[in-house]
Amino acid sequence: MKSLQHSPDREARSPWSRHNDKQRVTLSPPHARVEGVIRLAGSKSMTNRALIMAALAKGTSTIEGILQSDDSYWCIDCLTRLGVKVILEGATVLVEGCGGSWPIASGELYVGAAGTVARFLPGALAAGEGSWTLTGSRRMAERPMAPLLTALSHLGVRLAYERKELCLPFVLQSSGLQGGTVSLPGSTSSQFISGVLLSAPYAKAPLSVHIEGDVVQRDYVQMTLDMMGMFGVTPTVAEGGQRITVPTGGYQAGTIRLEPDVSACCYFWALAALTGGRIRIEGINRTSTCQPDIELLDVLDPMGSTVIRGEDFVEVAGTGQLKGGFQLSMQRMSDQTLTIAAMAPFADGPITLTDAAHIRHHECDRIAAVCKELRKLNIQVEEHADGLTVYPGRPEPAVLDSHDDHRMAMALSLIGTKVQGVQIADPGCVSKTCPDYFERLSALGIGVAYTEEPG
Numbered sequence: 001m002k003s004l005q006h007s008p009d010r011e012a013r014s015p016w017s018r019h020n021d022k023q024r025v026t027l028s029p030p031h032a033r034v035e036g037v038i039r040l041a042g043s044k045s046m047t048n049r050a051l052i053m054a055a056l057a058k059g060t061s062t063i064e065g066i067l068q069s070d071d072s073y074w075c076i077d078c079l080t081r082l083g084v085k086v087i088l089e090g091a092t093v094l095v096e097g098c099g100g101s102w103p104i105a106s107g108e109l110y111v112g113a114a115g116t117v118a119r120f121l122p123g124a125l126a127a128g129e130g131s132w133t134l135t136g137s138r139r140m141a142e143r144p145m146a147p148l149l150t151a152l153s154h155l156g157v158r159l160a161y162e163r164k165e166l167c168l169p170f171v172l173q174s175s176g177l178q179g180g181t182v183s184l185p186g187s188t189s190s191q192f193i194s195g196v197l198l199s200a201p202y203a204k205a206p207l208s209v210h211i212e213g214d215v216v217q218r219d220y221v222q223m224t225l226d227m228m229g230m231f232g233v234t235p236t237v238a239e240g241g242q243r244i245t246v247p248t249g250g251y252q253a254g255t256i257r258l259e260p261d262v263s264a265c266c267y268f269w270a271l272a273a274l275t276g277g278r279i280r281i282e283g284i285n286r287t288s289t290c291q292p293d294i295e296l297l298d299v300l301d302p303m304g305s306t307v308i309r310g311e312d313f314v315e316v317a318g319t320g321q322l323k324g325g326f327q328l329s330m331q332r333m334s335d336q337t338l339t340i341a342a343m344a345p346f347a348d349g350p351i352t353l354t355d356a357a358h359i360r361h362h363e364c365d366r367i368a369a370v371c372k373e374l375r376k377l378n379i380q381v382e383e384h385a386d387g388l389t390v391y392p393g394r395p396e397p398a399v400l401d402s403h404d405d406h407r408m409a410m411a412l413s414l415i416g417t418k419v420q421g422v423q424i425a426d427p428g429c430v431s432k433t434c435p436d437y438f439e440r441l442s443a444l445g446i447g448v449a450y451t452e453e454p455g
Contacts, residue, residue, distance in 0.1 A: 034275045044072065046223065051066075060253050097251070114140070128202070131174075136168045144361050185211075190216055198228065211242045214331075215241075218241065230256055269300060294333075341388060345392060367387060400424050401426075406429050
């Protein structure tokens with residue numbers, strides 16, 4: 001069997017990761033109907049927002065239900081290196097905030113492959129005074145940072161780049177964040193906007209963020225604003241959401257309960273839809289969650305699944321043949337582009353996914369990567385600049401490359417729940433957001449067998 005040419009960027013794996021010694025995972029369809037009631041850890045996006053705001057706040061915060069994954073590990077590691085006391089007790093973390101003044105004002109901080117940490121931490125650092133070197137994984141050094149770093153420079157932050165302009169690694173020097181108005185594009189990543197907003201309460205004067213154009217996944221900006229409110233800061237939103245003004249004053253410590261990671265929930269709901277099973281996930285309120293990937297439920301329903309939305313749960317039951325023959329904009333829930341692409345071969349008509357060009361700049365070029373892997377399965381797929389079209393087919397067993405991308409691995413694994421012998425290379429990459437993903441599949445009756453790394 002040929003070895004895969006892609007070399008995983010394992011430097012970003014944390015002590016919380018699993019299966020780094022595994023070369024491949026082989027999946028097998030279940031022998032009985034997939035049924036289960038599960039509860040997943042807290043949202044990755046909420047976890048890192050809450051950790052950084054709590055670290056900046058005055059007083060000690062309690063954050064319940066955090067996600068223990070690579071991304072949150074590197075966030076906690078950075079905060080600890082900044083002198084913030086972080087105490088982890090099970091799924092609860094206590095954070096003794098620094099009141100906007102970092103106890104350790106210099107040093108090197110490693111963000112791994114965590115986009116949220118790389119985009120949120122620079123602004124948070126700039127809120128205080130000091131000089132820090134920020135580094136990250138090989139892939140994180142390739143991902144876009146220019147809009148955020150340009151905005152911070154406009155606000156008085158000094159940046160010196162060690163390799164490539166406007167990319168990691170760089171040295172950040174700050175004597176405090178200036179106020180005023182700064183402009184950011186909405187088309188590349190909502191994380192840039194959030195990165196400025198969450199630091200804004202510590203500016204020397206009120207700070208206004210002007211957003212140019214439509215925002216990719218605007219719900220994540222709202223998530224930031226909502227969490228700022230939980231820590232006692234209430235921004236003013238005007239001009240249809242295109243201008244956000246943040247008052248000075250700083251965060252106050254609080255107690256926060258994080259809801260489960262909806263992005264991770266989606267793989268299990270998709271599993272139910274694909275296999276004709278039934279999965280109930282507890283801790284989710286369909287009407288109150290601010291996580292945009294919840295909209296996958298609005299796709300699974302017309303595709304032929306039964307979706308039940310309870311007060312504290314969401315249940316999906318597969319009812320037979322999946323329906324296709326539609327085009328769908330993925331702008332609001334782009335992380336689920338790969339999930340739907342993995343389901344599409346089993347639908348009764350082609351599915352076209354659009355408005356997801358920005359996912360070419362995530363952990364990998366997700367559009368090109370999923371097209372490549374689907375073709376290995378002998379599935380007809382057309383790649384577009386902003387998405388893809390997947391045609392119905394009969395996937396054949398193949399060894400698939402995860403591209404060191406947690407979402408690629410989890411989405412492609414869904415095909416292995418329908419097709420005997422599908423293998424996913426480097427299964428350990430799921431530790432970025434869901435380290436126990438394959439254990440959960442096994443507990444639901446999916447065959448999971450690992451191949452060890454040679455030597």
